[in-house]
Amino acid sequence: MLTATAKSCFSRRGAPRSTYPDRVAAELGAELVLSKYKSHMVPYRCTDCGLWHLCPMSRYTPSEHCDFCSKQAYESEITAERRAELLELERGVWLRVYACPHRNGWHLTSRRRA
Numbered sequence: 001m002l003t004a005t006a007k008s009c010f011s012r013r014g015a016p017r018s019t020y021p022d023r024v025a026a027e028l029g030a031e032l033v034l035s036k037y038k039s040h041m042v043p044y045r046c047t048d049c050g051l052w053h054l055c056p057m058s059r060y061t062p063s064e065h066c067d068f069c070s071k072q073a074y075e076s077e078i079t080a081e082r083r084a085e086l087l088e089l090e091r092g093v094w095l096r097v098y099a100c101p102h103r104n105g106w107h108l109t110s111r112r113r114a
Contacts, residue, residue, distance in 0.1 A: 009049050012090070019051040026052035059086060066104045073105035080106035 009017045020026035026043030033041045033054065041054040047065065061083040066073035074080035077097060084095040087108075095108040 009046055009053065017046075017053045019046075019049065019053060021051065023052060026054060030054055061086070064105070066100060066102070066107065068102035068104055069100060069107060071107045073100055073107060075105055077106050080108060084108055 009019075011017055018029065020029055020043070023043055023045070030041040030043055033039050040057040042057050042060040043052050044055055044060070044062065045051075046053050061074060061079050063072040063074045063079075063083070065071075074083060077099075080097040084097055087093050087095055093110065095110055096112070097106055097108060100107055
């Protein structure tokens with residue numbers, strides 16, 4: 001079920017993102033997109049609105065909030081590097097990847113090493 005609600009998130013282009021109430025509905029949405037547009041999508045639960053959205057497989061870099069550092073934590077260095085590369089291409093921002101000092105994954109920073 002595709003919906004746009006008052007608490008919707010918006011795409012980079014400013015359009016409301018399609019939302020799904022649960023993982024099953026999002027997975028069905030991803031299957032529909034694959035069959036109709038031949039585009040591989042990954043469902044994810046949004047930390048902003050709490051609903052489910054779809055992300056292109058090529059852009060998918062799962063992360064979680066790190067309670068120790070108050071930053072996004074990526075499960076692997078490779079995933080964090082991929083996110084940094086996407087942000088550099090899209091926003092022109094160079095980010096460095098570093099291991100969480102609390103062993104909670106990998107973070108991004110704009111700070112240069114001392």
